[in-house]
Amino acid sequence: MNMQMNSWSVALSLVLIGIGTGCQTGVRNPSGVGVTVLQPDEQGFVAGTGIESQDLVRVANKMSRGILGVPEINGVQGVPRVVLDPVINETRFPINKDIFLTRIRVALNSQAAGKVRFLARSRMQALEREREMKRKGQVTSSTDPNANAFKGADFFLTGKLQSLTTSTQRGKSDYILYSFQLIDANTSDIVWEDFDEIKKQGVVDAVYR
């Protein structure tokens, strides 16, 4: 009887081993995963230690609030004109450098319409072509096309992204310093400056170490 029981146990083990090894298809989520809508200021389930949307939203919101509090912007007569100067990326993460300034500009334009104006310097080529056509009479103009109406900048808004990285066999840690400045175009005074800093670390599975 004992012998029969043992044989049964062993045979059952064989079946289980067979099934266990047979089920390794290597396919994850074979039936797929539905699209998940996330808020841009929340961390998704796919995350790295680099610059992500929640960092962009957090930093841009902080900077736009800060700029609105600057006396040179908030307390002057007339509307100051600002030109965006590309952010300097000194981190180890390649980024679309315009995205921070675009986010700040859009936030300022939507939250404080009229207090500050941004000049579309990135569109100068198209603007000059349009003005030229107006001057030549090829298209109509509601104002005098010969007058130089392109405005000069009162301020430059720019920033710099810098990082420190620690890497070990277990994973990586990245600290990123986001600093932004508003520079007086006439005097080169830095009239406002603020920063944000974010540190992230990730540990990889042992099979990748």
Next chain:
Amino acid sequence: MNQLNTLCLAGLSAMLAGCVGVRYEPFETTGDAVQDGIRLAARAPQKDRVMWNYRTAAVALRSARFEDAKRLLDDCIGTIEGIYGPDKMAKSARTYVGKESSKTFIGEPYERVMAYFYRGILYWMDGEPDNARACFRSAQVHDADAEDNSYASDYVLLDYLDGYASAKLSTDGSDALKRARANTAQGPLPDYDKSANVLVFVEYGNGPIKVAAGQYRQKLRFREGHSPNQSAAISIASKTAQAEPLDDLYYQATTRGARVIDHILAGQAKFRRSTDKVGNAAIITGAILANQQGRKSSADEIGAGLLLFGLASKLISSATNPRADTRAWDNLPRYLSFAAFRVPPGEHELTAEFKDGAGQIRRKKTLSISLPAASKDVVVFVSDKMN
């Protein structure tokens, strides 16, 4: 006994069912290596996508299909940077019956480094030296965790280019240049010429080949790829620069030291060896016992039990898979180099001569280059490979 046979057959059927796995349709090539690579990646298991994208990106870069190369490399880098945290495939690779090759492939550090290096070249081509520098820095970070610190982050070209990009951006690149000079074995590296407007990235030779060594192929080892070309000379506008190897991927692959997964695989190999030996001993002892006494004696029963136990142990042993993962980015070069030139605007012809160890020219490539009047760098990528 019949029931036992049925159960054993069921076990074998289940195992065989597991071997059927994924079935591929026949693949017909189109003659367009990049398109074929993209199609192969799409039909490959998810865990192998990065490997196919790596290979296809290298082909795209060498074929001047830069947009394809960018897209593929961005996809790979996204996977590399998002590999943190729990991962079911990685977890299964760590089990006794799991294979290392069941993890999502991101490559060994030298392969990851090359993904960033190539992407950096493409950023620089697009007039974004700061993003190029970011890629070179990330690449160096992926080599930072070598077992022996003296081999950590020791790519000469990555530091040299980090500093060069900084110099081009009018910031200080002297620290990076100092690091590059400290690591190079190729004589003194030239100072940065901020006015150089033709930047030539050169690659030649064949990269390291992964092999699985050891009784159960549990040890990842590297063999040198065949590299007849040992140096290169780049000429443009009556100027010639020797593009000696600044980095050697075989050296980089073999100076990393042991990986954590190597210890896991060694443990799996030990387990496999032990269960195999126990199985052998149990089968032999069981057979002796079963033959020595008459039928239905207690020794006969113990012998039969031992035989079954031995068989089970052997099965467990054979189900253990300590084989090292040898999936590889197999079209990498061995040597990386760089040359910078100051050339007047206009149409020029750039010549790359790849030479063997005796200085004989083995391959020559010529590229037409148009230099704009505006002070914009023209970045050129030259490989000794066809694509």
